[in-house]
Amino acid sequence: MRTVDLIQKKRDGLEMAAEEINYLIEGYSNGNIPDYQMSAWMMAVCFQGMSKKETADLTWAMVRSGDQLDLSPIIGVKVDKHSTGGVGDKTTLVLAALVAAAGVPVAKMSGRGLGHTGGTIDKLEAIPGFKTELTKEQFIAQVNRCGVAVIGQSGNITPADKKLYGLRDVTATVNSIPLIASSIMSKKIASGADAIVLDVKTGNGAFMKTLEESISLAQAMVEIGNQVGRETIAIITGMDQPLGLAIGNALEVKEAISTLQGKGPKDLEELCLILGAYMLVLGKKAPSYEEGRQMLAVCLHNGGGLNKFKQFVAEQGGDIRVVDQPDLLPGASQCLPVFSTAEGYISEIQAEAIGKAAMMLGAGRETKGSVIDPGAGLVLAKKVGEKIAAGDLLAELYTNKPSSEHNLIQQLVMDAFTFVKEQSLPKPLIYAVVNVNGEVTSYK
Numbered sequence: 001m002r003t004v005d006l007i008q009k010k011r012d013g014l015e016m017a018a019e020e021i022n023y024l025i026e027g028y029s030n031g032n033i034p035d036y037q038m039s040a041w042m043m044a045v046c047f048q049g050m051s052k053k054e055t056a057d058l059t060w061a062m063v064r065s066g067d068q069l070d071l072s073p074i075i076g077v078k079v080d081k082h083s084t085g086g087v088g089d090k091t092t093l094v095l096a097a098l099v100a101a102a103g104v105p106v107a108k109m110s111g112r113g114l115g116h117t118g119g120t121i122d123k124l125e126a127i128p129g130f131k132t133e134l135t136k137e138q139f140i141a142q143v144n145r146c147g148v149a150v151i152g153q154s155g156n157i158t159p160a161d162k163k164l165y166g167l168r169d170v171t172a173t174v175n176s177i178p179l180i181a182s183s184i185m186s187k188k189i190a191s192g193a194d195a196i197v198l199d200v201k202t203g204n205g206a207f208m209k210t211l212e213e214s215i216s217l218a219q220a221m222v223e224i225g226n227q228v229g230r231e232t233i234a235i236i237t238g239m240d241q242p243l244g245l246a247i248g249n250a251l252e253v254k255e256a257i258s259t260l261q262g263k264g265p266k267d268l269e270e271l272c273l274i275l276g277a278y279m280l281v282l283g284k285k286a287p288s289y290e291e292g293r294q295m296l297a298v299c300l301h302n303g304g305g306l307n308k309f310k311q312f313v314a315e316q317g318g319d320i321r322v323v324d325q326p327d328l329l330p331g332a333s334q335c336l337p338v339f340s341t342a343e344g345y346i347s348e349i350q351a352e353a354i355g356k357a358a359m360m361l362g363a364g365r366e367t368k369g370s371v372i373d374p375g376a377g378l379v380l381a382k383k384v385g386e387k388i389a390a391g392d393l394l395a396e397l398y399t400n401k402p403s404s405e406h407n408l409i410q411q412l413v414m415d416a417f418t419f420v421k422e423q424s425l426p427k428p429l430i431y432a433v434v435n436v437n438g439e440v441t442s443y444k
Contacts, residue, residue, distance in 0.1 A: 003027065003037045010044040018057040025061035029160045035167055042164070042173040050178035055220060056227035058178065062186035065160035069109070069136065071192035074143050076105045079283045080193035081275060082184060084208070084217070086201045087355035088242035092120045092150065093256035094264075094272045095279070097309035100147035101299040102276070102292075104283035107143045108150045109157070109191045112365075121152045123256075126249040126330055126374035130318035148312045158186045177213075181220035188230070195231040195282035197275055198222070202431060203240035205351020211236065211431055218434040226436065231282055234434040235275060235443075240427045241349040241384050244268040248363035248377010248398065250329040257323055260306040267383075267429055273297060274430060330375035332362075332398035338410050340392045344419035346384050353416035354378070360409050361399040373400055378413065384426040388419060 001023050009016060024041060027033035050058065071078050079099070083089055096106045110120035121132050132152045134142065142149040161183050168174045188196050198221055201207070202214035218234035225232025244265040246255040258264040259272065277292035286292030299305045310320045322328045358364055362373030381393040388394070395413050399406075430443040 003033050003041075007037060007041045007044060010041055010048055013048045015051050016054055016057075018053075018060075021054065021057045022061045022064075025058070025065060025160050029065050029163060038164070038167060039171045039173070042168060042171065042176070042179065045178060046173050046176045049176075052220075052223050052227065055178045055182055056224050059182040059186045059189065059224050060228060062158050062160045062164075062182060063190045066156040066158050066190065068190050069157070069192035071107050071140065071143075071194075073140050074105050074107055076103075077194045077283045078105055078107050078192065079195045079197060079279045080108060080188055080191060081197045081199065081279060082188055083199040084184070084201050084206065086239040086243055087205045087351040087358075088244045088247045088252065088268075089201075089239075090120075090123060090244065090246075090252040090256045091199065091268070091272050091275060093123060093253065093309075094259050094268070094305070095276050096148050096150055097260060097312060098272060098296050098299050098305040099276050099279050099283075100312070101304040101308040102280055102295045103147075103285050104280055105143050106148040106150070107139065107192065108148075109153045109187075110150055111153055120150065122372055122374070123249045123252050124150060124316075124318075126253050127313060127318040127322055128328065128330075130313065131316050134316070142315050146308070146311045146315050148308065149316070150312075153187070153191075157190045161186050177217050177220050180207075180217060181224055185221050185224040185228075189228060193230060196225055196233075197278050197282060198232065198234035199271075199275055200234050200236050201239040202236055203238050203351065203427070205242065205355060206239040215432060215434065215440055219438050219440070222434050222436065222438050226438070231436055233278055233282070233436055235278065236431040236434070237271060238427050238429050238431065239351050242351050242354050242380065243271065245380045245383075246377065247354060247358040247379075248361070249372065249374045250331070251363075251375075251377040251379060251398065253322070253329060254326045257306075257309070257326060260300065260309055262301055269300070270429060273300075330373075332373070332375040332377075333400050334398070334406075336397040336399065336406055336410060337393055338395045338397065338413045340388045340390055340394050340417070340419075341414070342419045343389045344387070344421050345423040346382055346386050346388060346417055347420040347424045348418040349380070349384055350416040350418075353412055354380075357397070357409050357412045357416070360401075360405065360412070361397055362401055376400065382417075385423060387423070 112119035208214040280286035280292035362376030
């Protein structure tokens with residue numbers, strides 16, 4: 001088998017056999033296939049696409065390139081949730097506690113943030129003492145003991161994907177649905193999930209900017225799940241404005257706690273109930289979405305979710321006092337207000353610009369080596385649809401950065417808001433559901 005022949009085969013739009021895909025992934029992983037040949041093959045994929053079978057075979061090849069976590073010692077159906085990334089997306093912090101409180105085990109490996117989107121592990125590490133590294137034995141024992149554990153991704157989970165992603169980033173081959181879908185799903189499968197709920201973001205703050213692109217990606221990932229024996233559904237959710245009000249690690253932990261206390265932003269609470277309900281259905285704890293949602297609402301309002309969050313934090317070494325005393329979380333030395341210079345109704349808040357501002361304040365990474373300030377970030381005072389007068393507060397920025405950078409960041413936040421004379425409704429929080437059969441239904 002020759003690599004050049006496989007490049008030509010994909011260039012000509014022919015379907016590749018599983019052994020041919022395995023040859024490419026194994027050869028690239030062990031260094032026998034050079035970057036320039038793999039780049040050529042991925043560019044051919046970008047132009048010609050891949051069949052459903054090819055995409056599933058590529059996913060499995062990347063899964064087999066490294067370790068696979070065996071979660072069979074954990075009692076019950078293990079349901080994972082994955083978000084394609086957004087601004088202010090702290091749903092895992094709320095969901096993990098609520099779903100575990102409702103009786104479905106949550107054994108989750110999460111990542112760190114890069115660029116304008118935040119990472120769950122960075123948020124959890126804002127809690128003093130919280131440990132995101134556990135041995136496999138500790139991880140499994142904790143889930144069996146208290147129902148939930150969240151750790152950082154293992155260094156040897158899908159190493160082929162890590163290597164391929166680094167190459168895609170510098171060869172303009174990122175934006176390919178088969179390559180994106182196989183990248184995401186290979187990590188989920190290798191992490192040991194029995195079933196998967198996907199939160200596929202769409203809009204200006206998401207990787208996929210249009211609804212059509214987001215649905216295509218969701219269907220591709222659901223199809224992979226079906227092909228490899230993992231029951232999978234996808235929810236298409238809006239990211240045309242930040243989720244909730246807080247953006248930044250410790251600030252998002254505070255907002256997650258408020259949500260578990262029943263006092264959080266309504267869009268965050270609603271999204272958690274929706275995603276969690278589907279997790280309970282796939283976890284065989286609820287016979288229907290409606291009953292799953294009701295179970296979660298009970299856990300939210302009777303304190304069960306909050307108590308589970310405290311137990312989860314304590315199990316991983318975190319200071320549980322932060323739940324009742326959020327001021328114990330890291331803070332920032334400076335609070336910078338941003339006031340409106342216009343009046344009218346807010347019609348848009350550019351989520352990507354807000355995420356970039358949070359990163360510049362110190363809450364995110366511009367490169368993988370950047371150091372995060374856990375206390376940095378911003379809190380919105382207003383959301384889309386609300387009325388604004390000149391001089392009203394739009395947001396508060398929290399930072400330890402020098403004053404020379406403040407004006408630029410404040411202006412960036414101000415420019416993220418668009419005002420109109422007539423009130424307009426926010427874009428939907430939920431657009432559609434892609435069920436286990438790949439069928440798309442509008443969310444009502």
